[in-house]
Amino acid sequence: MLLALPILLPLLTAIVLHLLPQRSRLLRLVAFAGSLFVLGTAAFIFVRVQQTGILVLQVGSWPAPFGITLVADLFSALMIVMVSVIGVAVTASSFAGVDPRREALGYHSLIQVVLMGVAGAFLTGDIFNLYVWFEVLLIGSFVLMSLHRTRAQLRAAFTYVGLNLLASAFLLTAIGLLYGQAGTLNLADLARAWPERRTPGLDAALSMLFLTAFGIKAGLFPLFFWLPASYHTPPAAVGALLAGLLTKVGVYAMIRVFTLLFPDPDASVYRVLLVLSAITMVVGLIGALAQRDFRRVLSFNLVGHIGFTTVGLALWSPAALGGSILYVLHHMLVISTLFLVSGLFLRQRRTTDLNALGGLYRSQPAVACLALIPLFSLAGVPPLSGFVAKVGVITPMLVGGQYLLAAVTLCVSLLTVLSMARLWDEAFWKPAPVASSASALHSRLALPILAPIVFLVGLTLALTVFAGPVSTLTMRAAGQLLDRNTYIRAILGEEVPRAAR
Amino acid sequence: MELLLAVVAGVLYAAGLYLMLRRRLAQLIIGLSLLSNGSNILILSAAGVTRAKPPLITEGHPLEQFADPVPQSLILTAIVIGFGVLAFSLVLAHRVHQSTGSDDIDTIGRDRA
Numbered sequence: 001m002l003l004a005l006p007i008l009l010p011l012l013t014a015i016v017l018h019l020l021p022q023r024s025r026l027l028r029l030v031a032f033a034g035s036l037f038v039l040g041t042a043a044f045i046f047v048r049v050q051q052t053g054i055l056v057l058q059v060g061s062w063p064a065p066f067g068i069t070l071v072a073d074l075f076s077a078l079m080i081v082m083v084s085v086i087g088v089a090v091t092a093s094s095f096a097g098v099d100p101r102r103e104a105l106g107y108h109s110l111i112q113v114v115l116m117g118v119a120g121a122f123l124t125g126d127i128f129n130l131y132v133w134f135e136v137l138l139i140g141s142f143v144l145m146s147l148h149r150t151r152a153q154l155r156a157a158f159t160y161v162g163l164n165l166l167a168s169a170f171l172l173t174a175i176g177l178l179y180g181q182a183g184t185l186n187l188a189d190l191a192r193a194w195p196e197r198r199t200p201g202l203d204a205a206l207s208m209l210f211l212t213a214f215g216i217k218a219g220l221f222p223l224f225f226w227l228p229a230s231y232h233t234p235p236a237a238v239g240a241l242l243a244g245l246l247t248k249v250g251v252y253a254m255i256r257v258f259t260l261l262f263p264d265p266d267a268s269v270y271r272v273l274l275v276l277s278a279i280t281m282v283v284g285l286i287g288a289l290a291q292r293d294f295r296r297v298l299s300f301n302l303v304g305h306i307g308f309t310t311v312g313l314a315l316w317s318p319a320a321l322g323g324s325i326l327y328v329l330h331h332m333l334v335i336s337t338l339f340l341v342s343g344l345f346l347r348q349r350r351t352t353d354l355n356a357l358g359g360l361y362r363s364q365p366a367v368a369c370l371a372l373i374p375l376f377s378l379a380g381v382p383p384l385s386g387f388v389a390k391v392g393v394i395t396p397m398l399v400g401g402q403y404l405l406a407a408v409t410l411c412v413s414l415l416t417v418l419s420m421a422r423l424w425d426e427a428f429w430k431p432a433p434v435a436s437s438a439s440a441l442h443s444r445l446a447l448p449i450l451a452p453i454v455f456l457v458g459l460t461l462a463l464t465v466f467a468g469p470v471s472t473l474t475m476r477a478a479g480q481l482l483d484r485n486t487y488i489r490a491i492l493g494e495e496v497p498r499a500a501r
Numbered sequence: 502m503e504l505l506l507a508v509v510a511g512v513l514y515a516a517g518l519y520l521m522l523r524r525r526l527a528q529l530i531i532g533l534s535l536l537s538n539g540s541n542i543l544i545l546s547a548a549g550v551t552r553a554k555p556p557l558i559t560e561g562h563p564l565e566q567f568a569d570p571v572p573q574s575l576i577l578t579a580i581v582i583g584f585g586v587l588a589f590s591l592v593l594a595h596r597v598h599q600s601t602g603s604d605d606i607d608t609i610g611r612d613r614a
Contacts, residue, residue, distance in 0.1 A: 128575055128578070132578065132582070135582045135586070138586075139585065139586065139589065142589060142593075143589070146593055146596075151600065151601055154593070154596065154597045154600065154601070155597075155606070157593060158526065158529075158593065158594075158597065158606065161589075161590055161593065162521065162529055162533070162590075165533050165537075165586060165590070166521065166533075166536070168586075169517075169533075169536045169537055169539075169540055172537070172540040172544070172579055173540045173543055175544075175575075176540060176543050176544030176547050176548070176572075176575070177543070177547050179544070179547065179548055179571070179572065179575070180544075180546075180547025180548045180549065180572075181547075183569075185571070185575075
């Protein structure tokens with residue numbers, strides 16, 4: 001039952017939000033309370049997984065290969081905790097005010113639907129169920145994206161919808177072919193049956209189909225173009241939710257499916273993934289340097305840093321995978337914080353165009369210093385969490401003799417420093433442009449809009465202070481991912497009948 | 502039969518992808534729905550098309566006589582999801598057309614993009 005709670009609680013909250021009288025203060029409180037509950041259960045699941053190992057729930061008591069299974073191993077549990085943390089921050093940020101038209105159209109319950117879909121994708125142990133959760137979170141995010149009606153936003157929403165549906169079609173194709181050959185959909189059963197039944201041709205085709213489907217969702221080169229075209233248009237809180245979670249769901253699904261179904265480290269798909277990750281880093285950061293809008297710079301940085309998170313899977317060693325998981329955790333926190341920071345500009349200046357920003361350090365030095373932490377954490381400046389995560393990613397490359405890759409990664413990190421320093425300089429440090437009125441300049445930022453940012457920045461700092469224990473944890477999670485037999489045994493038991501075909 | 506289904510699935514995929522590359526939103530939506538229909542047929546044919554009894558298992562019959570119900574339930578789920586998504590994208594396209602008077606992806610949002 002425990003494992004179903006991160007899925008059921010947001011669903012319940014979403015339903016209650018629809019039934020309640022539509023008074024915005026009440027809705028915000030209920031949504032926030034719901035997210036707090038989810039955070040509580042997520043923390044409990046995490047503690048239990050750490051104590052007792054992999055947790056399994058057979059939904060409806062159907063035994064494993066026949067029913068749908070929910071599984072939480074260490075990687076899932078870590079991701080669930082992160083999702084609920086970002087859920088709390090995003091729902092809390094609505095106290096600072098939401099566009100009333102959006103609120104009337106079900107803004108709060110849509111956020112809960114997205115959170116439910118993400119939690120489901122992280123917990124499911126069934127590949128078709130993974131597809132269903134993808135669709136749930138996509139529909140939620142589609143509606144969140146297109147609630148507004150300016151032309152740029154509609155165009156962005158269409159790009160986003162079209163490409164994500166294309167990815168879903170690829171995923172469905174791959175699942176259909178996989179079922180045709182293996183005769184089961186349970187991930188653990190597939191992990192056991194597929195290596196016996198696979199044929200080399202089908203194996204290569206399937207791995208490429210999965211790579212394309214998850215690559216579009218994660219935002220890998222050359223499939224990322226929907227992301228910077230759409231993430232800068234929705235309000236800051238929605239941007240934080242989507243940027244923090246959606247691409248990471250793609251990365252998670254990629255790591256989960258590939259470690260279970262394609263356990264051959266020499267397969268050509270990993271060489272392709274390695275090259276694509278490196279190109280993603282370079283292209284993303286060069287794109288970021290060319291942008292003149294705070295949120296577009298962030299979007300391109302998001303793309304570039306996805307490369308850091310997939311490179312560990314391509315290298316296929318516990319250390320590299322652990323480094324990538326640490327990077328995913330760090331990046332989820334920091335990129336959500338930065339999208340929330342962009343909300344400050346929207347509140348004060350009604351724009352995130354860097355040409356119109358500036359002078360914030362003069363008017364509000366404390367806020368500027370607060371924003372400095374996530375910016376430089378993303379850049380990887382020591383001792384912040386980005387530095388720790390980058391060490392975790394790059395050290396295994398050096399140990400494994402991948403010097404060229406390490407050099408590329410380090411150069412990309414340097415570009416990130418440049419991009420982040422420019423961002424801070426343009427948005428906070430430089431004198432305010434003459435055009436902005438004095439009244440807008442001196443309007444104070446209220447506590448509700450700052451509190452979620454302070455919360456997330458605090459967690460980034462905690463990730464920095466407790467870097468040792470956390471990286472041990474991610475190493476253990478990576479070890480669990482690569483040890484397929486434990487996963488299979490935890491779900492199917494020692495002696496189970498093979499799925500009938 | 503399987504060959505025929507495979508050809509149909511292939512044609513649907515090709516037509517769907519071709520339409521998705523067009524600039525008009527209506528064509529993009531038709532392409533998407535063709536693509537999802539193609540993948541449904543693909544699931545059906547990949548899981549094997551056989552002449553068998555419906556999977557209401559009774560005592561005394563060997564299991565081989567019954568059809569596999571899973572692909573059909575997968576397709577059913579996929580059809581439902583595809584229908585919802587299709588409805589959503591039609592509404593979105595309608596709203597785009599209302600607010601811009603165009604369904605050409607290049608002219609929408611040109612003022613700001």
